[in-house]
Amino acid sequence: MNIHERLGLPQVETDLRQLETLLTESVVFGDPYLDNVTTHLINAGGKRLRPLLAVASATGGARAATRDDLLGGVALELMHLASLYHDDVMDEAEVRRNVDSVNARYGNLIAIVAGDYLMARSAAIAADLGTEIAGLLARTLAWLTRGQVAEVRTSFDRDRQIDDYYLAIEGKTASLMAASCRVGAITAQRPATEVEALDEFGRCFGMVYQLRDDILDMVATDGQLGKPAGQDLAEGVYTLPAIHAMNDSVVGPQLREMLGKPLNDEEREQARQLVVSTDGIAATYAAARTFVAQGHEAMAIVADEPLRVGFSRLIEALLEGLPEA
Amino acid sequence: MNIHERLGLPQVETDLRQLETLLTESVVFGDPYLDNVTTHLINAGGKRLRPLLAVASATGGARAATRDDLLGGVALELMHLASLYHDDVMDEAEVRRNVDSVNARYGNLIAIVAGDYLMARSAAIAADLGTEIAGLLARTLAWLTRGQVAEVRTSFDRDRQIDDYYLAIEGKTASLMAASCRVGAITAQRPATEVEALDEFGRCFGMVYQLRDDILDMVATDGQLGKPAGQDLAEGVYTLPAIHAMNDSVVGPQLREMLGKPLNDEEREQARQLVVSTDGIAATYAAARTFVAQGHEAMAIVADEPLRVGFSRLIEALLEGLPEA
Numbered sequence: 001m002n003i004h005e006r007l008g009l010p011q012v013e014t015d016l017r018q019l020e021t022l023l024t025e026s027v028v029f030g031d032p033y034l035d036n037v038t039t040h041l042i043n044a045g046g047k048r049l050r051p052l053l054a055v056a057s058a059t060g061g062a063r064a065a066t067r068d069d070l071l072g073g074v075a076l077e078l079m080h081l082a083s084l085y086h087d088d089v090m091d092e093a094e095v096r097r098n099v100d101s102v103n104a105r106y107g108n109l110i111a112i113v114a115g116d117y118l119m120a121r122s123a124a125i126a127a128d129l130g131t132e133i134a135g136l137l138a139r140t141l142a143w144l145t146r147g148q149v150a151e152v153r154t155s156f157d158r159d160r161q162i163d164d165y166y167l168a169i170e171g172k173t174a175s176l177m178a179a180s181c182r183v184g185a186i187t188a189q190r191p192a193t194e195v196e197a198l199d200e201f202g203r204c205f206g207m208v209y210q211l212r213d214d215i216l217d218m219v220a221t222d223g224q225l226g227k228p229a230g231q232d233l234a235e236g237v238y239t240l241p242a243i244h245a246m247n248d249s250v251v252g253p254q255l256r257e258m259l260g261k262p263l264n265d266e267e268r269e270q271a272r273q274l275v276v277s278t279d280g281i282a283a284t285y286a287a288a289r290t291f292v293a294q295g296h297e298a299m300a301i302v303a304d305e306p307l308r309v310g311f312s313r314l315i316e317a318l319l320e321g322l323p324e325a
Numbered sequence: 326m327n328i329h330e331r332l333g334l335p336q337v338e339t340d341l342r343q344l345e346t347l348l349t350e351s352v353v354f355g356d357p358y359l360d361n362v363t364t365h366l367i368n369a370g371g372k373r374l375r376p377l378l379a380v381a382s383a384t385g386g387a388r389a390a391t392r393d394d395l396l397g398g399v400a401l402e403l404m405h406l407a408s409l410y411h412d413d414v415m416d417e418a419e420v421r422r423n424v425d426s427v428n429a430r431y432g433n434l435i436a437i438v439a440g441d442y443l444m445a446r447s448a449a450i451a452a453d454l455g456t457e458i459a460g461l462l463a464r465t466l467a468w469l470t471r472g473q474v475a476e477v478r479t480s481f482d483r484d485r486q487i488d489d490y491y492l493a494i495e496g497k498t499a500s501l502m503a504a505s506c507r508v509g510a511i512t513a514q515r516p517a518t519e520v521e522a523l524d525e526f527g528r529c530f531g532m533v534y535q536l537r538d539d540i541l542d543m544v545a546t547d548g549q550l551g552k553p554a555g556q557d558l559a560e561g562v563y564t565l566p567a568i569h570a571m572n573d574s575v576v577g578p579q580l581r582e583m584l585g586k587p588l589n590d591e592e593r594e595q596a597r598q599l600v601v602s603t604d605g606i607a608a609t610y611a612a613a614r615t616f617v618a619q620g621h622e623a624m625a626i627v628a629d630e631p632l633r634v635g636f637s638r639l640i641e642a643l644l645e646g647l648p649e650a
Contacts, residue, residue, distance in 0.1 A: 144441075
């Protein structure tokens, strides 16, 4: 999916090209080694989804982004990148965005401390934008870490509940997207009702985004994913499709028997097929649809029509190509 | 050394007892598991040196600390604790403050993310204290991480230069102590000249503190240290005494031959004795003395006599019991 095409706000695409320069400048310090480490994932590219949400929420595409609008997006992208640096250490990931992960290239020690540095830069930019944004980003980081802890704690837990799952994805994915929209609404000095509406849209967008990811992990081809399907099952992250499948009266017992421990390739594929044979995917799709509806509802009060239409198209686009049952 | 006795400002000791409650409250969320992780090192105690510097810089012991003075100290202690959580993962430490390290008790994944959470809480408190303190803490975290990177990069490097060493310790130790004094001076709304003077005192205090630590690692008994002497040598952290010793015309070549790789217990002790046989300890002591003098000089412009006297005694006390040659 081409997100800019779906958003349909060409000025936002122009703004985001400008943001690339600011993003690099914000972490470069003048020490070639450290600069290589901190720009490693910036240079690897990425969708810049969080800056896109921030800038679109600020301008609605109706005007060029101000420097503050762009810096809001930079602070959010840096927090996201910092969490990737730390996640990849935790997951012992070797590849990220088609390049070596930071830990694979520079070692765990440097990856941890470079992630801390990116957080520091994110916080410094947020502080320059005022106490409201500084406080918001700090609270978002707290939610993000709580979400990650919730996921780590329930790994390999066959009794993971749907509520545990929602708590984890709201923290680890939706909180940062909600904050992205909110930051843009704040830098643009939108009225309080629109700030709340955009925050809620961002949260819904993040929930759908993660539900989509968790469906794709079960149904996409390895080529589409860039990793084997069913990876979450193998690594003990039991997402909504798997939770539903474990409760299925027919295949649930067999699936539970297999899970609870790391899986080899053959076991992973077998477990994945068991999940796909249940209504777990359909139930997850239905859950995503309810968040899409909530997202539309939140946007309904936003007066700015191109933004309302653009964001509504964007959240709908997340469900495209997904199996509904 | 009893730091409160040396400081001689009894009201500060009373303030710090109050701070303990705020410190715990600042990280407790209501989830028993997460709360255990985040309070683990708080409960293990500690000198609360950074809050002490902040509160003393704010009040001079002449009045009770305000809530903002205390919260400044809390934000600094949380950043320090966050860095310990991450340091212990990086060093694979098993013990911290006489209890299990967080990584040993809960695993690396939780220790990394819990460190991030403590940073988030530190940043949130800083944001509540205003953009000046929020920005200061963010910049301090950036310096802290740069100091850590500098240390990691020069580990096992027998050509480590004195400047590399100073850059690393200024970042990893002195920057946070400088920020501690500065935050207290800001929450107390001291005049700009005193803010700068206290910041400079904190930096000097931090430099002396780290130089002292690096001398003790070479000369203290295992019982005094709670770990074997010469640990830095074994782990490839070549501190000022070792850098001097490697440049010694007599034992330098032999020492260089031994270093550059991890050492076993016997090699560590042999290398340590080589360092102690040179003037490396005396040179390090002399360096510490110059920072003590700079610290006194910085304090000279502070009108508040009990604070001036108290801080001057405190920085002097760091050198007590150290071998001068």
